[in-house]
Amino acid sequence: MARATWSGSISFGLVSVPVKLYPATRPQTVHFNQLEEKTGARVRYQKVSDKSGKELDNDEIVKGYELASGKYVTFTDDELDELAPEGTRSIDIEDFVDIGDIDPMHFDTAYWAAPSGDGASKPYALLAQAMEESGRIGVGRFVMHTKQHLAAIRPVDGSLAVETMLFPDEVVAAKDIDGLPSRAKVTSKELKAAQQLIDSLTDDWKPSRYHDTHREELLDRIERKAKGEDITTEPGTEDTEGAEVLDLMAALQASVEAQRKGTRRGSSAGKAARSGTKKATRSKAAKASASKKGTKKTAAKKAGSKRAAKRKAS
Numbered sequence: 001m002a003r004a005t006w007s008g009s010i011s012f013g014l015v016s017v018p019v020k021l022y023p024a025t026r027p028q029t030v031h032f033n034q035l036e037e038k039t040g041a042r043v044r045y046q047k048v049s050d051k052s053g054k055e056l057d058n059d060e061i062v063k064g065y066e067l068a069s070g071k072y073v074t075f076t077d078d079e080l081d082e083l084a085p086e087g088t089r090s091i092d093i094e095d096f097v098d099i100g101d102i103d104p105m106h107f108d109t110a111y112w113a114a115p116s117g118d119g120a121s122k123p124y125a126l127l128a129q130a131m132e133e134s135g136r137i138g139v140g141r142f143v144m145h146t147k148q149h150l151a152a153i154r155p156v157d158g159s160l161a162v163e164t165m166l167f168p169d170e171v172v173a174a175k176d177i178d179g180l181p182s183r184a185k186v187t188s189k190e191l192k193a194a195q196q197l198i199d200s201l202t203d204d205w206k207p208s209r210y211h212d213t214h215r216e217e218l219l220d221r222i223e224r225k226a227k228g229e230d231i232t233t234e235p236g237t238e239d240t241e242g243a244e245v246l247d248l249m250a251a252l253q254a255s256v257e258a259q260r261k262g263t264r265r266g267s268s269a270g271k272a273a274r275s276g277t278k279k280a281t282r283s284k285a286a287k288a289s290a291s292k293k294g295t296k297k298t299a300a301k302k303a304g305s306k307r308a309a310k311r312k313a314s
Contacts, residue, residue, distance in 0.1 A: 006144045007116060008089030010127065010153060010160070016090070017127055018120040021144075021162055024110035030218050085148045091162065093138035096131070099154060106165045113153070113160040128155040139165075193252035200259035 004020035011017070034043040047056045063080065064072035115124040131137060137154035150165040174180040186194075224231060 010091045012093040015123055017123045018116040019113040020116045021111040021113055024112045030215055084146045085143045088143055091140045091142040091151055093140040095139045096136040097139055099137045105171055108164045108166055111162045113162045128158055128160050131155045190249055196256050197252060200256060
């Protein structure tokens with residue numbers, strides 16, 4: 001059974017809904033410990049002074065904020081505790097907005113909000129149904145783990161989800177990245193082919209279709225090694241098939257054709273289509289090069305004939 005990470009209430013107007021927050025995600029990251037290769041002993045880290053080399057106890061350590069000059073402004077834990085936001089036990093909804101107005105980049109961590117205590121079920125259901133029918137979600141702030149969070153409260157199939165959000169100054173704008181936004185021009189023919197490819201790949205959202213294949217392969221390798229299986233691997237070759245674009249239009253047309261045949265990018269047929277695209281574009285390039293060479297040879301022959309005619313005339 002999942003443990004609640006926060007308990008309090010969601011408030012809108014004079015209505016208060018007691019809730020508990022539970023993590024809505026379950027990371028499946030594979031963790032490794034560091035070991036000494038010869039002995040298999042765990043590698044541990046110690047807090048050591050750069051200046052004296054002495055190992056320090058926690059009561060000998062303070063926190064420091066580094067300034068541009070390289071100097072530090074120091075704080076004790078007590079000082080930081082004084083500055084910590086007041087630990088209110090309420091998410092006060094400040095606004096109701098259309099979820100489509102929020103860029104997904106602002107969303108951070110998701111939680112389920114479950115009704116808590118006697119009498120919580122009715123106001124909980126009221127808030128969920130009212131937001132469902134209005135097509136809007138609530139936005140408010142609350143404190144969790146000594147940090148103030150911006151949060152979105154939204155209905156999901158009769159339940160309420162709370163998603164912590166990034167504040168505006170925590171989101172990097174596209175204009176702050178070199179090369180964005182892209183200003184390259186595309187032709188109407190290329191755009192039509194790209195739209196056809198998008199249409200051919202359009203499907204209903206089915207999360208079960210997607211798997212972390214790297215993690216699955218890693219866990220399988222761990223299990224096999226734990227059983228004592230001797231595993232040898234051949235050096236792989238880096239897949240750079242998507243890195244080189246020889247002919248954008250040919251690549252788009254080949255991709256659309258592959259989808260018509262019922263293949264997807266990860267399938268062997270899809271790879272064959274990409275290989276065929278490369279061959280086709282290289283063939284075009286070769287023909288163009290041969291044509292240029294042929295033109296040069298013809299021009300050279302004509303020039304030679306003219307020089308011969310002049311010599312005969314003289």
